[in-house]
Amino acid sequence: MTAPASTSDTTLGNNSHAARWPGRDRRPVRVRIAPSPTGDPHVGTAYIALFNYVFAKKHGGQFILRIEDTDQTRSTLASEEAILRALRWIGLQWDEGPDCGGPFGPYRQSERTAIYQQHSQALVDKGAAYRCFCSAERLEASRRARMAEGKSPGYDRLCRYLTKEEVSARLAAGDKYVIRLAMPLTGETRFFDGLRGDIVIDNATIDDQVLLKSDGFPTYHLANVVDDHLMQVSHVIRAEEWIISTPKHIQLYLAFGWEPPAFLHMPLLRNPDRSKISKRKNPVSLDYYRDAGFFPEALLNFLSLMGFAFGGDREKFTLAEMIEVFDWTKVSAGEPVFDLQKLTWLNGLYLHEMTPETLLTRLRAWRLSDEYLLKLIPLEKERIERMDQFIPAASFFLTGDLDYTGIISSLIPKNRDQLQTSQALSDLTDFLEEQVRHGWTHEALEKACRDFCEKTGWKTKELFMPIRIAVTGRAASPPLFETMVAIGKDLTRRRLRLAAQALLTYSAPVPAGTPAAAPATKSPPPAKPNKSS
RNA sequence: GGCCCCAUAGUCUAGCGGUUAGGACGUCGGCCUCUCACGCCGAAAACGCGGGUUCAAGUCCCGCUGGGGUCACCA
Numbered sequence: 001m002t003a004p005a006s007t008s009d010t011t012l013g014n015n016s017h018a019a020r021w022p023g024r025d026r027r028p029v030r031v032r033i034a035p036s037p038t039g040d041p042h043v044g045t046a047y048i049a050l051f052n053y054v055f056a057k058k059h060g061g062q063f064i065l066r067i068e069d070t071d072q073t074r075s076t077l078a079s080e081e082a083i084l085r086a087l088r089w090i091g092l093q094w095d096e097g098p099d100c101g102g103p104f105g106p107y108r109q110s111e112r113t114a115i116y117q118q119h120s121q122a123l124v125d126k127g128a129a130y131r132c133f134c135s136a137e138r139l140e141a142s143r144r145a146r147m148a149e150g151k152s153p154g155y156d157r158l159c160r161y162l163t164k165e166e167v168s169a170r171l172a173a174g175d176k177y178v179i180r181l182a183m184p185l186t187g188e189t190r191f192f193d194g195l196r197g198d199i200v201i202d203n204a205t206i207d208d209q210v211l212l213k214s215d216g217f218p219t220y221h222l223a224n225v226v227d228d229h230l231m232q233v234s235h236v237i238r239a240e241e242w243i244i245s246t247p248k249h250i251q252l253y254l255a256f257g258w259e260p261p262a263f264l265h266m267p268l269l270r271n272p273d274r275s276k277i278s279k280r281k282n283p284v285s286l287d288y289y290r291d292a293g294f295f296p297e298a299l300l301n302f303l304s305l306m307g308f309a310f311g312g313d314r315e316k317f318t319l320a321e322m323i324e325v326f327d328w329t330k331v332s333a334g335e336p337v338f339d340l341q342k343l344t345w346l347n348g349l350y351l352h353e354m355t356p357e358t359l360l361t362r363l364r365a366w367r368l369s370d371e372y373l374l375k376l377i378p379l380e381k382e383r384i385e386r387m388d389q390f391i392p393a394a395s396f397f398l399t400g401d402l403d404y405t406g407i408i409s410s411l412i413p414k415n416r417d418q419l420q421t422s423q424a425l426s427d428l429t430d431f432l433e434e435q436v437r438h439g440w441t442h443e444a445l446e447k448a449c450r451d452f453c454e455k456t457g458w459k460t461k462e463l464f465m466p467i468r469i470a471v472t473g474r475a476a477s478p479p480l481f482e483t484m485v486a487i488g489k490d491l492t493r494r495r496l497r498l499a500a501q502a503l504l505t506y507s508a509p510v511p512a513g514t515p516a517a518a519p520a521t522k523s524p525p526p527a528k529p530n531k532s533s
Numbered sequence: 534g535g536c537c538c539c540a541u542a543g544u545c546u547a548g549c550g551g552u553u554a555g556g557a558c559g560u561c562g563g564c565c566u567c568u569c570a571c572g573c574c575g576a577a578a579a580c581g582c583g584g585g586u587u588c589a590a591g592u593c594c595c596g597c598u599g600g601g602g603u604c605a606c607c608a
Contacts, residue, residue, distance in 0.1 A: 034608090035608090036607075036608045038607080038608075068608065070607090070608080071607055071608070073607090074607070074608090132606095136606080139605090139606090147534095151535090152534095152535060152536085152604065153535095153604065154604075178606055193538095196538070196539090199537075199538080200537095201536070201537070202536075205535075205536055205537095205604090206536095207604075207605095210605080210606050212606085213606040214606060215606075217606085219605090219606070219607085219608085220607075220608050221608095224608090239602095240538065240539090240601085240602065241602055241603070241608090242603095242608095243537060243538065243602075243603080244536075244537055244538090244602075244603045244604075245603080265538085267538090267539075267601095268601075268602070270601080272543095272544085274600060274601065275600095275601075275602095276601075276602070302545095305545060305546080305557090306545075307545090307546090308546095309545095309546060309547065311547090312547095312556095313546095313547075313555075313556040313557075314556090315545090315546090315556080315557055315558090329549095332546075333538080333539065334539065334540075334545090334546085335538090335539060335540085335600080335601065335602095336544090336545065336546090337543095337544055337545075338544095338545095339544050339545065339558070339559085341544085341558060341559060342544070342545065342557080342558040342559080343558095344558095345557090345558055345559085346557095346558085348571090352571070
């Protein structure tokens with residue numbers, strides 16, 4: 001096949017100020033949120049969905065939900081369901097999606113594979129893409145060699161220059177292949193970002209991206225471009241991490257002969273240390289925020305504050321009010337740190353203005369539902385003798401974060417130090433993230449915790465107590481794994497991480513002569529929600 | 534490391550050439566009050582550095598520094 005060696009620059013958009021975005025685009029507004037169902041519903045998904053939603057509603061357009069489940073090894077239906085549930089919880093209802101359909105379905109990419117295969121084939125026929133037969137091993141070796149030469153580690157384009165005969169031979173031999181985009185080798189690709197203006201990237205720095213994997217599934221890049229076009233998406237509003245691959249997408253649109261949409265990249269939400277928000281450093285699951293007692297409207301309001309300024313020093317507002325005043329000049333490209341404390345304050349504002357009846361309704365929809373209490377009663381029933389003991393006994397089931405101040409020393413087993421314990425708790429949380437991603441059941445948890453001990457050399461006897469205290473705040477509790485199930489995945493992990501963190505920053509008060517403080521394990525103070533942190 | 538993005542207090546932000554640099558979270562102090570909380574009042578706290586342009590720069594330009602992202606048959 002011949003490689004098209006385009007030397008012309010590719011320019012999209014113009015130099016108009018970001019204020020005019022979408023500017024010249026006269027198409028009806030159609031935007032989408034396109035989560036990948038490979039984990040818990042992510043706060044970043046809600047953040048991007050929010051701005052898409054607001055923009056769509058502002059312009060009377062449609063907001064589409066598309067499931068990007070093209071990674072067969074990681075995508076699950078359970079994750080997809082959790083994401084839909086979480087987006088509904090937070091109050092961003094889509095107009096078209098896998099559950100409600102729409103004129104451009106299906107909205108689940110795994111059901112569109114024929115479309116992608118057909119489109120990638122068309123590109124091959126045109127000479128804009130080519131088959132690559134390189135093995136993973138060869139790719140790896142080539143990458144290493146290029147690194148050693150000081151070049152960028154991309155694909156060396158070996159198969160781009162295969163002759164027709166060679167390709168036919170490999171095909172006839174039944175060799176596995178992927179389809180790659182033949183990027184222009186020279187020139188530059190320029191596009192207009194709605195928040196930053198023109199962005200220019202040298203074509204020579206862009207890899208020949210894989211479009212179709214050897215399993216016949218598309219990569220994000222292909223599926224995303226094909227679907228955005230077929231679903232008539234007018235504006236692509238997504239996270240900043242996609243800026244670098246936008247030129248690949250533009251070249252794809254051009255290869256197909258399509259007009260690209262307008263692009264705008266939102267800043268990434270940050271951990272307190274300013275890295276991209278991640279579960280190790282900040283709770284990221286929307287389910288955590290729900291279980292920890294945050295109101296969806298408060299979380300949404302808070303998320304909008306991450307970059308958006310309402311005007312007039314106003315910080316508390318509804319979605320409808322935001323839509324009313326919204327435009328992109330009020331959105332900044334800065335990199336916002338997600339601050340749980342301020343979210344908590346804002347949530348308090350919402351709570352304080354509720355009538356008692358409303359709050360009661362909310363509480364009943366939360367942890368005071370029959371459904372939830374019925375999970376706790378079997379666990380506590382045999383441990384109490386009078387009804388009045390139930391609520392104190394079950395308090396840690398009804399709270400969000402725990403405060404370990406005062407009980408930290410009880411977390412550390414004999415013959416272990418605080419650092420080791422902290423590390424174990426933190427590693428265990430990572431381990432659970434991997435091993436119990438799906439099916440948060442007591443059997444799975446017990447197995448994972450035992451496996452973890454086996455792997456790390458901790459005895460179950462010494463590790464299970466710190467786990468128990470981290471999860472419940474007490475040394476005495478109902479069976480550990482059933483308790484973890486009732487409390488839920490997100491709150492459990494959060495408490496484990498908080499305890500690990502508390503251990504890390506704990507400086508043991510060893511005042512000589514002072515009698516050792518009574519371990520908090522004897523008469524546990526009722527767990528208090530930890531306002532800070 | 535290459536490429537790209539970002540840059541006002543610890544944090545979220547207002548500011549779009551002339552301001553005592555405004556608001557909010559958090560922190561500290563006070564008032565209110567039977568306690569706590571809420572509420573109210575007040576305080577400390579910022580334009581990363583260096584060059585330009587201009588009568589005048591937080592605001593425009595360049596460089597540096599710092600932070601981040603990205604370099605997958607993951608999205």
